[in-house]
Amino acid sequence: MIDHLLQPLICERFLKDARYREGHLRVVNALPERRVVGLHSPEIKQVAKQLSREGGEVVMPDGTCRICANGAEVIRAFEAVPSEILCYEETVIWGYLINLEKCSLDERLAMLGRYVPVLDNWAVCDSYCAHAKWIARADKAVLWAFLERWFDSESEFEVRFAVVVAMCYFLNEEWLDKVFERINGLDFGRIKSKYKTAKGKPKVAQQGTVQGAEPYYVRMGVAWLLATALAKFPYQTRAFVRSSNLPADVIKLYIRKARESFRTRTVEAV
Incomplete structure (x- = not known):
């Protein structure tokens, strides 16, 4: 166009x-x-x-x-x-x-x-x-009400949108518990992805494939959010992760993200 x-x-x-x-x-x-x-x-x-x-x-x-x-x-x-x-x-x-x-x-x-x-x-x-x-x-209350719709979506990037907006603009004392509650309530099994998990580790990655379980980009988004939360609220984040219903692979991705970041590489993640 x-x-x-x-x-x-x-x-x-x-x-x-x-x-x-x-x-x-x-x-x-x-x-x-x-x-x-x-x-x-x-x-x-x-x-x-x-x-x-x-x-x-x-x-x-x-x-x-x-x-x-x-x-x-x-x-x-x-x-x-x-x-x-x-x-x-x-x-x-x-x-x-x-x-x-x-x-x-x-x-x-x-x-x-x-x-x-x-x-x-x-x-x-x-x-x-x-x-x-x-x-x-x-107005954060109005915006959060708007995000609720996307948290409930079955589409990978609609959910990632809600997760990344929450990470960028809602990780503060007022909204932290609501963010964690929403993340904990995600049903990864019902979220549909057009990306396919690559078999093995191909030398040349194919477009439209990922190295991880579907919906990969929601899982990575949640891991990124938690690593960012760890930098701001380490005690609350660790407590949430220990008591959460998040899949084990998401927790592993979060720990990896935390170790990769200069802000949290020396901070206990769990």
């Missing part, structure tokens, strides 16, 4: 260096059906800011051009098409545009409610959450 804006910004090394390109694709690990153009994060942000300020031309699936006057109109153009036709970078830009909009909380949550079901990749999900700085100023 906005290939004409993305193509000139593709990293030259991505185009010419096969090993570099494969490494980039391996890190993003988009599903096989999701096209990756090859932009880096700064260039993706550049396009999002440009569209937010000035709008631009969007090519619709039937080949017609829609002239969008601002970021809100670009968002509506993305909403109007099947999400499967969007490339990875366009899905990230869509999220950035929601974050950049100047609007009420109700309006933003309405846009977000249409965006979250599009999430199908850890990088798209986490990029959105990390840059949603408006959440720090939002």
